[in-house]
Every structure is written in structure tokens, then in C-alpha cells.
Amino acid sequence: MSNRRSSRQSSGGVSRISDDQIIELVSKLRQLLPEIRNSRSDKVSASKVLQETCNYIRSLHKEVDDLSDRLSQLLATIDADSAEAAIIRSLLM
């Protein structure tokens, strides 16, 4: 998609990235964010979207940390290698 524009970084040709392209990418990002998606769509500035993205990624990292923590404690108490197949089936259906 952006092959023409985005690969010539070091030669200074990068200023050719159009604003429209950026706007399109930013709005795509906006769709992924849980809060902004629910509010009025045209009033959100791009830098706010980036800000929200950073916050969202940080919160996802933290969730992964918490879940790893929880799993590490749970692993101490279970015995279940045979449950693995059951889990996979239930997760995928």
C-alpha cells in the first residue's frame, strides 16, 4: 500500500507521506480503541488517538502481567496435563 512512500527513509523523501494516509491509519487505529469507538467519531484529534493508543497498550501489557501472575499461582495448585485438550476444544468452539 505505502510501498512508494515509506521505504526511502534516509534520503529525506519521507516528507512525501501524505496527511491523508496518516489520517486513514489513525482512524483505523481509532476503531481498535475501546473508549474512543463509543464516543463521537469526528471530534477526536489524531494526537489524542495516539495518546489513547499508548495508554491502551500499556493497560494491555499490565493485563498480561496480571494474568501471568494469576496463572503462575494457579499452576502451583493444579495437576492437569490431560485437561489441555479439553481447554483447546472449549476455547476454539
Add this chain to the structure above:
Amino acid sequence: MNKYNPDRMNPSSLRSRFTTRFLRNLSKIHAQKPSSSSSPAEIFRRYRRIKVAADKSMAYSVRSRRTWSRAMLWKLRTRPCSTSIRKTRHEKQNKNRTTTATTGEDRVGFGVEADELRELVPGGEAMDLCNLLHETAHYIKCLTTQVQVMKKIADFYSP
């Protein structure tokens, strides 16, 4: 989050690839537990390994199709080695950062937030703004899959 539902039936979707790998890693970690498995130090060590396993499973499920996954795989591979190697790589990346990453931003004024984003997305330091946004979108999608799967596993195992 409705867009993830069609993937459930698909055995080669990101979600199922991640799930399979992660469960496999989990049972490996589980199999290695020593007799004193509930000491805090042991739990912490296991927490670290689970976290690494989650990231590793995610990165391997995406393989080299994305810049961020390549960067993460690189990071994971050099992780067990001494920290001096990591520092050298970091220095090299910082040098790259000053020459390649800043020329597009001034025009659209995203400098500060884009830099913050660069620190969060693996491999972000060397990307221009366009690629960074692409990679971020995919990275967020993968992170949410990771969280969903881990949550389900944790719920399954909770009493």
C-alpha cells in the same frame, strides 16, 4: 471485539495458533515444577517464565510477517545471553533512531506521542510514522487475542 469471532472456527487463525503454543509452553513449565512449588520465589520465577512464554507464543504465531514480531523474536532470542549483547543492540538502535525516525514527524506534529508509541511497540524505534501506525494496529490486535486467551485459561483453572 466482534471481529474476533469468525476466527474461532478457523484452525489456522492467530488465536488458535497462539492458544496451542501457549498451552504447550504452559504444560512444559508446569511439568518442571520442583517439590517446593509454592514458595514466593518459585512463583515469581514461574510468573516470569509464563510471561515470556506468552510473548514467545505470540511472536512465533505471527512469525516474521510483521516488523514488531521480528523485533520481539530477536529480543527473545538474545534474552538468555548476557546483558552486554542487549546493550550493544540498544545502542545501535538508538543511533538509527536519530537518523531515520524523525524526519516525517515535524510535518504532522506527532513527535512526542509517536515517540512514546515507539517505545511501546517492539521494534518501533526504527520505523517511520506510517509503518509505526500499521504495526501498532496489528500489535494491538495480537495483544487483545493474547489477553483473551490467557483470561480464558485462567478462568478455566480457577476454582
